[in-house]
Amino acid sequence: MKQLQKIFLQGLVTFLPVALTIYIIYAGISIVDSLLGDSLRLIMPVYIPGLGFLLTILLIFLLGFLLNSLVAAGAFHKLEHQLMKVPFIKAIYGPLRDLMNLFSKGGGAGHAMQTVVFVDMGETGVRALGLVTRENFKDIPAIEANAGDRIAVYIPMSYGLGGFTLMVPRSKITPLDMPIEKAMSLAITGWVKAEKNDEVP
Template structure:
């Protein structure tokens, strides 16, 4: 009779050890796989365009992972540096003028440029705030990312109706890269006290990973007024 409880206890301990190891190893393995895949993707795009002399894979007995990514980072940084002066801006303006004369290409280029300018500007608040809206029906709440206020022709149509609308992005679970663009009245959005990164973690995990609550600050203790010194 004593063997069965001991075997059950041993099996439970082994299962707990396995689950603990899985919790530690699985994120590390997935992170390493994603990083490796990204590096290989960048190398596959950049290395074929490198001159033979500058590509270390042509004269080393092994491939150098990440060299293409490093070159891409250096080139992008140099382009940004050259664009900051007058000569660089002139070259960029000339190149954009050629693209603007090309059908279909100009539409794609303008749209992508506007997206990157909106998202990467330091003053931009797009997709940096998360909130809740009642979707898909009243009583059911979904997490959204705040994109921007309604602008242009869409904003004018809403203004005619007296509506203050905000563009939000509703991502699905567990892959938040695709979703829906919705226009919601501002007062119907409940802003969350969490960053966009924490909201993305909550979506990807399917509601399993919640951000840690902010530390509560203790109220400052009021100092007692100093007693007047009695003069003799």
């Protein structure tokens, strides 16, 4: 019986990551496909599955191409400025825009996830892995006036997409020579497995 349990667990450990990866990719493609696919189904006599996904990808590339034009970029920023005047839209669109900027091009000075660090947690000797998200607060006077020598550090949580941000004195952080992607991978998985070249001090 124990041998059967061992064989089953080995199969389960192999099967679940593969199945979940395939499911997540499939679900993501289905969601993107439905963005334009639902509209296309109304006007096309025969809908080809995946056409909405391809058109969405093309639309994203077209939008990126247009935003490289000064005229189109200027028009978009004017539209964005007007949208940000609407309270409800501002509450949703603003944070989403900042999040996308954070992971794409850094979002400008003071907003980039610039450095992977260890944060000293008091006198306990405990350290937490974090990502520096801000080193200045010039655009937030109320925070700048009270920040002192502190910077904002995001501490990701394990086995989830959440986390929390701390205002940490610079003297309490130790920069690590590690790619941000690797740090996030380690944090999210709880450091269950790390290769030799992933080791940190």
